[in-house]
Amino acid sequence: MALRGELWAELPAEKRIFCSVLLFSWAVYLWEAFLAHRQRRVYRTTTHVPRELGQIMDSETFEKSRLYQLDKSTFSFWSGLYSEVEGTMILICGGIPFLWDLSGQISGRAGFGPEYEIIQSLVFLLLATLFSALTGLPWSLYNTFVIEEKHGFNQQTLGFFFKDAIKKFIVTQCILLPVTSLLLYIIKIGGDYFFIYAWLFTLVVSLVLVTIYADYIAPLFDKFIPLPEGELKEQIETMAKSIDFPLTKVYVVEGSKRSSHSNAYFYGFFKNKRIVLFDTLLEDYSALNKEPAEGEEGENEETKSKTKNKKQGCKNEEVLAVLGHELGHWKLGHTVKNIIISQMNSFLCFFLFAVLIGRKELFAAFGFYETQPTLIGLMIIFQFIFSPYNEILSFCLTVLSRRFEFQADAFAKELGKAKDLYSALIKLNKDNLGFPVSDWIFSMWHYSHPPLLERLQALKDTKQE
16 A cells, blocks of 8 residues: 555656546546446335325336336436546547647637637637537437337427527527637636636626526527416416515416426516416416317427326416425525525635646646646636535535425425425326435435425425314
């Protein structure tokens, strides 16, 4: 052991950094693989509905959810292994400096020399995201058209999938490239306190994106329509008013075009809050519950028309209970707390980046011996050097998220929605084929929401009153 320690100490600093990054990356992968193995064992061995779930799930739904989660877990294992091997080969074979040099050649041919580092950085970013999109495409296709299709969730055609993927890539570049160029420029001209200006810039960008996302970005991919006038809208407005939630609009998004999974969220700042409901959440609005009219079959070229034998979604009272939970996050300050934690973390990372950016051995560890490009420094420090910290932070945020979920459930109880939230959680778990049995370590490490049984138990006493 002493000899190994001496040999390690004799290695150049850049070699020790590189080896440490690779070893930690594989340690994290093996830990995740170990947890996934424990959970897959639960999927394989729990073949009958446990006694405590007897009145919650029927055996048919239980078996469907078990097989669905088992398929997803197996897919996650192979895609995760591929991702880890790909990342390792990129590092060992010098993929990052190669792509940087290629970016320099491309920008040079366009008349931009080495002094135009920001231009070269944008070309590098474009090539890197294009490579990531292409290598991830087969996995995305398999997940959508094999796993999700097999278990009845996919509503997309191949044409819609590719159209959507191209649109996402273009929109991402339209946001990513200008924001990155401005960030790099701020870092270069910011002087000794550039990290403060960089942090403020990213704060403004994140707030702007949150503000405009549902109004200008999301409608590029999904159709948003105002919730029609009626009993549900009146009840939502009444509940919002009762807790002083400054609701301005309620939208229904046509999520059934791509998937039968359901969701709901709110967005906006100050006195301009809006609620978005997926049509798959609403029993009375879900396109998946409607029989196609005569002559309509085959008319929609972008999505499939699939008629289910069972109703999907929640009744109005259950939708209100789900919204009571979501609005609880706002009323209890969870949204603000998450923003504060995120920005404190962002500021800390930029400060540490300012401390480390001058260390040439960090760049040398990844093949940059003569130049220290700012974008590469951001990638090395934020993605590789901070990875142990990121893992710890991620776990802490998962624990905090579960605490917030229990508090939001308790808030819905205080609104008198315990019974309806109880039945809504069961329905949503059934519609999304969630498996209610989990390995305790896997659950502790991964679940940002408490397991179904724990949430139901917390609601049960009030439900019975």
